[in-house]
Amino acid sequence: MKPAIRGIAVNTFRESARNKMFYLLVFFGILFALSSKLVSFLTLGDAMKVLKDTGLAAINFFCVLIAIFTGINLVYKEIEKKTVFNILSKPLSRDEFIAGKFLGLALTMLTALGAMAVIFFAFVAVSGGGFDLGILLYFFMLYLELLVIVAISLLFSSFTTPILSFIFTVSLYLIGQVMWTFNEFKDYLAIPLWRVFTQGLYYLLPNLHKFNIKNEVVMGTAIDPWSVLFSVLYALAYVLALLALTVLIFRRREFQ
Amino acid sequence: MKALEIKGLKKSFRSNFLIKKFNILKGIDLDVEKGEIYGFLGPNGAGKTTTIKCIMGLLSPDSGEVRVDGLPAHAAAARQRIGFLPENPYFYDYLTAREFLLFSASLFNIPEKEMRDKVAALIHRVGLSGHEDLKLRKFSKGMIQRLGLAQALVNDPDLLILDEPFSGLDPVGRKDLRLLILALREQGKTVFFSSHILQDMELMADRVGIILAGTIRRQGKLSELIARSTQYVEVVCDRIAPKELARIHPDHALRDNQSVLTLAGDADVNLVVESIIHSGGRILAVNPVKMTLEDIFFSEMAGGANGVPTSQSNGTGAPPNPSTLGGKP
Incomplete structure (x- = not known):
């Protein structure tokens, strides 16, 4: 990797890692994941399943929060505080700048998720659950989802304010969770144009539901390896497409 | 070959939902000889920073040509030879001075190992010794300006472009910076700096270009002018x-x-x-x-x-x- 891209990635990671908000969210993520034990006491049924279900949901929620907050701020702050003047006047392209930013965010998310995952694994083991390979797979899929979210927030932060970026990213995230319904919904539409439109949205907008294998992991049902492989390819393609769009917008951006 | 050559540089901005067009630069022509200090003089709003941003690729000119050492200014090879200090610089306040200079060096694809000794020497040169491990959020305006100059020198550039380098500095800071810039000329560096302060020009510049309302009104050796x-x-x-x-x-x-x-x-x-x-x-x-x-x-x-x-x-x-x-x- 070129030292310039690595430099920007490391600096991006450093910025997140030296932000108190980052630690606060990681802390709450761990706290809520561990409090799943409490929920399991209060619920009827298999306590381990409840523990995994609520714990993984808490980690998911806080990781998504970290991805959105760090993603929407990083490029915008560079522009707002004019630190970008200093970077883009150096012999590196705007494409390399975006690539470095994304890699730094990916590293940030890996650290946040890694910290929560290690503690959750230990917690499950101590609670008598042993090592569950399914949970590891769940975290891997969650990481893919986080990469897509980070790429979405990076795209918006390259041309709009953090508030609008937040609204757009959260909207896409929520739509992405129910995207699968679009595919089924289209069959009920009578007008062909609407069907084409709905089908178009289905392929265009992120289908984040693909990455959610929590139910399978908690219930212990089999996970289709082809479905996992498809999700990996889907995440890669989607992230690359979003980064390409971000680069196209950022190349044309003027810094007054 | 000129250190910096600008021909027919034009730049306009649109506002009011793309209706009204403001011509900021109306055809800038200027050239900077190697080894000289060129003062770019003009009042606020004359187009100094816009010109510099066009040189540095932060703005795309409507038309015209900018060359550094004969190379198009946007080319990576040209950028490799330029050190740039933006106006009112703001650097990452969560970094220390040393971390920031190492980061700046990485943007020139200089390996970190190679830079460690250079960074220490640069910190000493700009008078920040003893502050290398202090977070930038604790730096004063003058210290930030010195650090800005250090990062502009991190690649040992042939051409230094300094946008209002004296702005906000106290008299001691101004004098130190002036001496530093004069010392750079002695080393054969070319310095292009903008200012609206006439005293800076008279004390330092070999040649001066006066920009007013987006056009160069006068250009030449200060002594000749x-x-x-x-x-x-x-x-x-x-x-x-x-x-x-x-x-x-x-x-x-x-x-x-x-x-x-x-x-x-x-x-x-x-x-x-x-x-x-x-x-x-x-x-x-x-x-x-x-x-x-x-x-x-x-x-x-x-x-x-x-x-x-x-x-x-x-x-x-x-x-x-x-x-x-x-x-x-």
């Missing part, structure tokens, strides 16, 4: 009767028991001097009074090109009166 602009000549003499003086030249006055004749810049001074001596007078001094850069600048601002000082330069609103002009002998 000033030399070309002899406003008038004062001949100081004594031991001569006022009547005799009036015969030689009508514009004369008495100052501290000495007679002062004020001649037009292009008057035959020799003839006047000879006449005074012939009439028994004694010549005490012949002072060509030249325009200061300030006079030239205000003259350009007033739209004149002939070097006639304006009310802004003599501060009276009256027609130019040699006795009130702050000319340089």
Whole structure:
């Protein structure tokens, strides 16, 4: 990797890692994941399943929060505080700048998720659950989802304010969770144009539901390896497409 | 080959939902020789920063050409030779000075190992020794400016582009920075700096370009600009009767028991001097009074090109009166 891209990635990671908000969210993520034990006491049924279900949901929620907050701020702050003047006047392209930013965010998310995952694994083991390979797979899929979210927030932060970026990213995230319904919904539409439109949205907008294998992991049902492989390819393609769009917008951006 | 060459640079901005177009740069032509300090002078809003941003690729010009060492300014090879200090720089406040300089070095694809010693030397050079591990959020404005210069030197550039480098500095900081820039010229570096402060130009610049409303109004060696602009000549003499003086030249006055004749810049001074001596007078001094850069600048601002000082330069609103002009002998 070129030292310039690595430099920007490391600096991006450093910025997140030296932000108190980052630690606060990681802390709450761990706290809520561990409090799943409490929920399991209060619920009827298999306590381990409840523990995994609520714990993984808490980690998911806080990781998504970290991805959105760090993603929407990083490029915008560079522009707002004019630190970008200093970077883009150096012999590196705007494409390399975006690539470095994304890699730094990916590293940030890996650290946040890694910290929560290690503690959750230990917690499950101590609670008598042993090592569950399914949970590891769940975290891997969650990481893919986080990469897509980070790429979405990076795209918006390259041309709009953090508030609008937040609204757009959260909207896409929520739509992405129910995207699968679009595919089924289209069959009920009578007008062909609407069907084409709905089908178009289905392929265009992120289908984040693909990455959610929590139910399978908690219930212990089999996970289709082809479905996992498809999700990996889907995440890669989607992230690359979003980064390409971000680069196209950022190349044309003027810094007054 | 010129260190920096700008030809026909034009830039406009649109506002009001793309309706109104503002022409900020209306065809900038300038060139900077290697090894000189070039002062880019203009009032606020004249287009100095816009020009610099076009050089650095932060803005895309509508038309025109910018070359560094003969290379297009946007080329990576050209950028590799430039050190840039933006106006009112803000750097990452969560980094230390050392971390920031190492980061800056990485952007030039310089390996970190190679940079460690260089960074220590740079920190020392800009007078930040002892502060290398302090977070930038604790730096004063002057320290940030010094660090900004250090990051501009991190790649050992041939050309330094400094946008308002003296802005916000106290007198000590200004002097230090001035000495540092002069030392860089001694090393053969080319420095292009913008300022609206005339004193900076007079103290440092070899050549000056005056930009007003998006056009270069004057460009040249500071010494030539000033030399070309002899406003008038004062001949100081004594031991001569006022009547005799009036015969030689009508514009004369008495100052501290000495007679002062004020001649037009292009008057035959020799003839006047000879006449005074012939009439028994004694010549005490012949002072060509030249325009200061300030006079030239205000003259350009007033739209004149002939070097006639304006009310802004003599501060009276009256027609130019040699006795009130702050000319340089």
